[in-house]
Amino acid sequence: MAADDTTLPAHYDPHAAFARYAPEWEASAVFRADPDAPGAPYCIVIPPPNVTGSLHMGHALNNAIQDVLARWKRMDGFNVLWLPGTDHAGIATQWVVERTLRAQGIERRDLGRDAFLEHVWRWKAESGGTIVRQLKRLGVSCDWSRERFTMDEGLSRAVRENFVRLHEEGLIYRDTRLVNWDPVGLTALSDLEVETEENVQGELWSFAYPLSDGSGEIVVATTRPETMLGDTAVAVHPDDPRYMHLIGKTVRHPLLDRAIPIVGDAILVDPAFGTGAVKVTPAHDFNDHEVGKRHNLPMLVIFTADAKVNAEGGPYAGLDRFVARRKIKEDIAALGLDRGAKPHLMTLPKSQRSGAVVEPMVSTQWFMRMKPLATPAVGAVEHGFTTFHPTQWENTYYAWLRDVKDWCISRQLWWGHRIPAWHCAACGGVTVSREDATACGRCGSAEVSQDEDVLDTWFSSALWPFSTLGWPERTPDLARYYPTAVLVTGFDIIFFWVARMMFMGLHHMGHVPFKDVYIHGLVRDENGDKMSKTKGNVVDPLQAIEAHGADAFRMTLIGLAGLGRDLLWSDKRVETWVRFQNKAWQAYRFLHMHVKEAPATPAALGPMDRWILARAGTCVERVRAALDAYRFNDAAAEIYAFTWYELCDWYLEFSKSSLYGEDGPAKDAARWTLWTVFHALARMLSPFMPFFAEELWRNLPGTTGTCVTQAWPKASDFPRDDAALAEVALLQEAIVTVRRIRSEKEIAPRVPLAATCDEALRVALAPHAAALRDLAGVTLGGGAKPASAATAVVGGHELHVVLEGVLDVAKERERLDRELERVRKSVSFLEGRLGNEGFVARAPAALLEKSRAELAADRETLAKLETARAALA
RNA sequence: GGGCGGGUAGCUCAGUCGGAAGAGCAGCGCCCUUACAAGGCGCGGGUCACAGGUUCGAGCCCUGUUCCGCCCACCA
Numbered sequence: 001m002a003a004d005d006t007t008l009p010a011h012y013d014p015h016a017a018f019a020r021y022a023p024e025w026e027a028s029a030v031f032r033a034d035p036d037a038p039g040a041p042y043c044i045v046i047p048p049p050n051v052t053g054s055l056h057m058g059h060a061l062n063n064a065i066q067d068v069l070a071r072w073k074r075m076d077g078f079n080v081l082w083l084p085g086t087d088h089a090g091i092a093t094q095w096v097v098e099r100t101l102r103a104q105g106i107e108r109r110d111l112g113r114d115a116f117l118e119h120v121w122r123w124k125a126e127s128g129g130t131i132v133r134q135l136k137r138l139g140v141s142c143d144w145s146r147e148r149f150t151m152d153e154g155l156s157r158a159v160r161e162n163f164v165r166l167h168e169e170g171l172i173y174r175d176t177r178l179v180n181w182d183p184v185g186l187t188a189l190s191d192l193e194v195e196t197e198e199n200v201q202g203e204l205w206s207f208a209y210p211l212s213d214g215s216g217e218i219v220v221a222t223t224r225p226e227t228m229l230g231d232t233a234v235a236v237h238p239d240d241p242r243y244m245h246l247i248g249k250t251v252r253h254p255l256l257d258r259a260i261p262i263v264g265d266a267i268l269v270d271p272a273f274g275t276g277a278v279k280v281t282p283a284h285d286f287n288d289h290e291v292g293k294r295h296n297l298p299m300l301v302i303f304t305a306d307a308k309v310n311a312e313g314g315p316y317a318g319l320d321r322f323v324a325r326r327k328i329k330e331d332i333a334a335l336g337l338d339r340g341a342k343p344h345l346m347t348l349p350k351s352q353r354s355g356a357v358v359e360p361m362v363s364t365q366w367f368m369r370m371k372p373l374a375t376p377a378v379g380a381v382e383h384g385f386t387t388f389h390p391t392q393w394e395n396t397y398y399a400w401l402r403d404v405k406d407w408c409i410s411r412q413l414w415w416g417h418r419i420p421a422w423h424c425a426a427c428g429g430v431t432v433s434r435e436d437a438t439a440c441g442r443c444g445s446a447e448v449s450q451d452e453d454v455l456d457t458w459f460s461s462a463l464w465p466f467s468t469l470g471w472p473e474r475t476p477d478l479a480r481y482y483p484t485a486v487l488v489t490g491f492d493i494i495f496f497w498v499a500r501m502m503f504m505g506l507h508h509m510g511h512v513p514f515k516d517v518y519i520h521g522l523v524r525d526e527n528g529d530k531m532s533k534t535k536g537n538v539v540d541p542l543q544a545i546e547a548h549g550a551d552a553f554r555m556t557l558i559g560l561a562g563l564g565r566d567l568l569w570s571d572k573r574v575e576t577w578v579r580f581q582n583k584a585w586q587a588y589r590f591l592h593m594h595v596k597e598a599p600a601t602p603a604a605l606g607p608m609d610r611w612i613l614a615r616a617g618t619c620v621e622r623v624r625a626a627l628d629a630y631r632f633n634d635a636a637a638e639i640y641a642f643t644w645y646e647l648c649d650w651y652l653e654f655s656k657s658s659l660y661g662e663d664g665p666a667k668d669a670a671r672w673t674l675w676t677v678f679h680a681l682a683r684m685l686s687p688f689m690p691f692f693a694e695e696l697w698r699n700l701p702g703t704t705g706t707c708v709t710q711a712w713p714k715a716s717d718f719p720r721d722d723a724a725l726a727e728v729a730l731l732q733e734a735i736v737t738v739r740r741i742r743s744e745k746e747i748a749p750r751v752p753l754a755a756t757c758d759e760a761l762r763v764a765l766a767p768h769a770a771a772l773r774d775l776a777g778v779t780l781g782g783g784a785k786p787a788s789a790a791t792a793v794v795g796g797h798e799l800h801v802v803l804e805g806v807l808d809v810a811k812e813r814e815r816l817d818r819e820l821e822r823v824r825k826s827v828s829f830l831e832g833r834l835g836n837e838g839f840v841a842r843a844p845a846a847l848l849e850k851s852r853a854e855l856a857a858d859r860e861t862l863a864k865l866e867t868a869r870a871a872l873a
Numbered sequence: 874g875g876g877c878g879g880g881u882a883g884c885u886c887a888g889u890c891g892g893a894a895g896a897g898c899a900g901c902g903c904c905c906u907u908a909c910a911a912g913g914c915g916c917g918g919g920u921c922a923c924a925g926g927u928u929c930g931a932g933c934c935c936u937g938u939u940c941c942g943c944c945c946a947c948c949a
Binding site: 222224347399403491494562583587590592633736742746749774836842844 | 875877879886887896903906908911912915916928929942945946947948949
């Protein structure tokens with residue numbers, strides 16, 4: 001039979017397979033979930049990518065993992081819903097559109113709210129589908145009929161319902177307090193949206209506040225000189241002998257000519273730090289704010305929304321805060337009050353989105369009360385209703401929730417869910433309502449207008465696991481698929497998203513939103529560096545898919561996904577799986593040369609057939625165990641090892657003597673076995689490499705339908721067969737031994753070898769003469785040890801390979817010396833162990849037995865090696 | 874300041890129950906062999922970060938040290 005006797009192409013074409021199967025799957029709705037269908041529910045809600053976004057490696061990994069789980073569970077008989085969607089991404093999207101407009105010379109505020117939002121919606125309609133199209137290139141098996149968007153009608157209703165209910169319950173309130181203010185984005189931010197830039201080189205600058213009575217001065221230090229315009233106290237420690245007598249007196253503000261009280265505050269002031277005296281700016285510093293409240297100090301706001309000095313700053317009014325900083329330092333120096341500066345490493349709070357230095361500002365905002373919500377969310381994980389994988393992330397989750405502060409949920413933006421509160425012009429009352437209010441709930445006046453602000457984008461994301469299933473309606477989907485099975489995400493949004501879904505799910509649904517949380521690592525470049533546009537080391541998943549195909553690309557990510565580890569991406573890694581794919585494809589072509597139609601179940605199987613089937617069963621079992629434990633890299637490694645090292649390296653070679661031989665039971669058995677293994681392999685691979693697996697499935701004789709709806713293989717389909725495993729293990733040992741001897745003695749592969757051994761081994765290997773000949777080029781005979789031979793132990797018996805060619809004596813001596821050293825080491829190790837009373841008394845019996853047997857064998861081998869070595873000396 | 878993770882072959886990483894250290898890639902040698910040279914066969918390569926401790930026995934358990942990465946908090 002010739003090599004090209006197959007209709008299959010010489011190489012697998014991933015792009016052709018994608019083009020063939022992706023549209024078919026989508027059209028035939030095989031991934032559409034049906035709540036009325038049988039099967040235990042298994043639901044995953046996608047972490048919705050930002051509509052502004054385009055696919056990056058993090059998305060690719062995240063979705064490859066979800067797809068493996070969804071496809072696997074679907075094939076395994078579960079009623080699977082993988083629900084896709086996108087997030088409106090409030091600030092991010094508004095910024096992108098603003099920037100686009102600005103490039104055309106259009107400012108958001110000139111347009112007005114409605115016109116601007118029209119632009120955003122138009123933009124969303126045009127480019128919002130990009131990331132969805134890109135996800136499809138990965139081959140994700142989402143139910144696109146249920147695709148949701150955080151600002152679609154249903155989800156917006158859920159947002160309102162949530163807001164109104166929590167407001168009714170007193171968990172959402174409006175308050176005026178110090179918040180993180182983004183002076184560029186012109187909006188309040190939550191604590192989480194403030195990022196700290198570490199180790200910024202700044203300076204700690206000291207200046208003197210003269211005492212009002214002229215009796216001296218108090219020196220204070222600051223990293224933010226401009227805030228002195230808002231100072232309304234100087235604080236000292238009440239027990240500090242240097243200052244305690246000054247408490248109650250005042251200092252004079254040297255620039256604004258105000259009196260400023262000196263207060264004693266044990267909480268704020270550490271007498272050992274700096275001068276032991278602290279300037280207090282209650283309106284622009286979180287610690288100082290607390291001091292202000294404790295001592296009833298005025299909250300003097302000195303900045304405008306864009307962080308310029310306001311009228312309170314007297315001569316500095318109108319200056320940017322950093323310009324004011326320089327000017328104030330100069331002026332203080334001119335007054336002779338500068339007391340020096342020293343370099344100071346500090347952290348700088350910056351807006352996650354705009355990058356602007358965040359300014360604490362007193363502002364009226366909406367807040368969500370966290371304590372009553374966070375406590376059950378902690379308990380749910382403590383009691384195991386939700387489990388993190390790897391579990392160490394639970395600590396991170398706890399730590400944040402246990403002392404989380406109230407969540408500022410209002411944003412001074414236009415793009416997002418507008419707050420369902422109406423302010424009354426007549427009485428000043430606030431009406432919170434599910435329906436658009438037309439009259440004040442307090443005084444009945446019709447002069448009501450809706451709150452201008454929108455909600456933090458994470459407010460709607462927090463509802464995602466149930467809002468997407470129809471909440472607040474009681475839909476069949478919600479009943480069937482909530483709680484979801486697993487949330488797959490990155491550690492960076494445990495606080496932003498995971499924790500918030502937990503407490504919202506518990507609050508509204510009375511049950512956790514997901515049973516498992518799988519936290520995957522970050523995809524880095526091959527040097528372990530974070531991918532970033534500025535570094536230019538970003539790998540575009542679409543280009544990688546274009547270059548290598550979706551199957552190999554996905555499998556590379558899966559193979560790198562170890563629990564609790566970041567992933568280092570390298571094109572070399574993809575090549576591993578491209579080669580794997582080719583290897584499996586070539587083996588599949590081999591099958592096609594020999595199997596033209598679905599083979600009938602044979603009367604009997606040979607030992608190699610039984611062996612590979614048993615090995616396939618083990619592989620299935622291990623892959624299942626790995627997936628159950630979210631050990632994706634292990635699953636990939638098992639598939640790789642089975643396919644390459646067992647199926648290709650051994651079984652295909654074993655099968656050749658039958659397949660190329662006479663027609664008969666052996667050939668029938670081999671054909672059936674080969675077909676059966678691929679029948680399972682295609683299904684096993686389908687969750688990982690769906691297009692490749694589909695190509696295998698469709699071209700396998702006797703199959704119908706698509707692979708993605710077949711049953712994932714079960715270990716019980718492949719009975720254990722210890723006899724076959726032992727028999728083939730012995731044969732493999734014999735083959736490898738002869739190959740090694742051949743390589744060591746530098747005997748060309750085409751030179752046939754003969755070998756002798758004792759009767760027991762000869763009988764055991766007799767049925768496998770063909771395999772020994774084809775795979776090791778050796779013929780086994782009985783009889784005594786030949787004069788010139790290389791001897792090795794196989795299955796506890798000696799095997800003597802007759803050396804026909806000229807033996808390189810020097811090399812042989814070297815080899816024997818190496819071998820002697822190895823065996824002597826082994827003997828000495830085993831003697832030491834068995835001479836150890838503790839070991840003999842406490843080691844497991846099996847280990848003790850094994851050690852004794854090994855020692856006896858080693859001693860025998862040693863004697864023989866010594867004899868052989870002496871003969872060569 | 875508090876917390877988490879990591880340090881195992883040249884590189885990237887496994888190592889589950891404490892019992893002689895594993896894989897892929899890279900390297901070296903041999904081979905175009907009729908599924909596959911995108912391949913086959915064989916080989917070499919280790920102070921398991923360091924120091925103590927527990928144990929008959931430690932990569933694994935305990936204590937300490939050190940280096941790298943990350944998170945949180947604070948920073949007058």
